[in-house]
Amino acid sequence: MEPAHEPARGPPARTRPPPPAAARPAPAPAAPRPRSPAEVEARGPEGLLRRSGSGYEGSTSWKAALEDTTTRLLLGAIAVLLFAILVVMSVLASKGCIKCEAPCPEDWLLYGRKCYFFSEEPRDWNTGRQHCHTHEAALAVIQSQKELEFMFKFTRREPWIGLRRVGDEFHWVNGDPFDPDTFPIAGLGECVFVEPTRLVSTECLMTRPWVCSKMAYT
Known part of the structure; x- marks a missing residue:
């Protein structure tokens, strides 16, 4: 018997790759979630996190920390400067600085905003x-008038004041005009002194005490 022959096999059938799947569209970006009022308050108008009770939050924490440190250093420097000024003023006062201790020099009397000196010895x-x-x-x-009344209290020795006749009129030594209706003057002399109740003019060569005045220290 002849051996059975296997049927001849042809080349294997080629399989076609499956058709490519249809390209899917990329998903649309999700819409931003609306922030709650608390988040808006925490981040502020620029979207930056603010300082919390336990420190700084967000990407700008180092900037906020730097600003806080700079502010603290500046305040510390100001405090040191003020302390130094107080120390200097205390030292000057301890050395008897007249302008630091009192508005008037020693032996001068303060009234209003002026300092007055009443001399003891008589001169022209x-x-x-x-x-x-x-x-x-x-x-x-x-x-x-109040200043004149003040002068009356210290005029037992009838001192000179800064009023003098120039021609037919009296003028103050600082150039201000004199109002005779406000302060009437007795006498026919050239220079004026103060009696306990009035102003009197006499010869300038007469000797008597005098009164100096100047603005008080401020």
């Missing part, structure tokens, strides 16, 4: 005026 009007100039003052210029 011009000598008294020169003495006042050496103390950066002038013979007293009376500018109000």
Whole structure:
């Protein structure tokens, strides 16, 4: 018997790859979630996190920390400067600085905003005026009725003041005009002194105490 022959096999059938799947569209980006009022308050108008009770939050924490440190250093420097100024003022006061301790020099009397010096020794009007100039003052210029009443309390020795006749009129030594209706003057002399109740003019060579005045220290 002849052996059975197997049927001839042809080349294997080629399989076609499956058709490509249809391209799917990329998913649309999700819409941003609306922030709650609490988040808006926490982040502020620029979207940056604010400082919380336990520290700094967000990507700008190092900037906030730097600003806070700079502010603290600046405040510390100001405090040190103020302390140094107080120490200097205390030292000056302890050394007897007149302008630091009192508005008037020693032996001067304060009234209102002026300092007054009442001399003890008698001199003529011009000598008294020169003495006042050496103390950066002038013979007293009376500018109000209250000031005149103050002068009356310290005029037992009838001192010179800064009022003198020039021609037919009286003028204060600072150049201000004199109002005779406000302060009437008795006498026919040239230079004026103060009695306990009035102003009197006499010869400038007469000797009597004098009163200097100047603005108080501020």
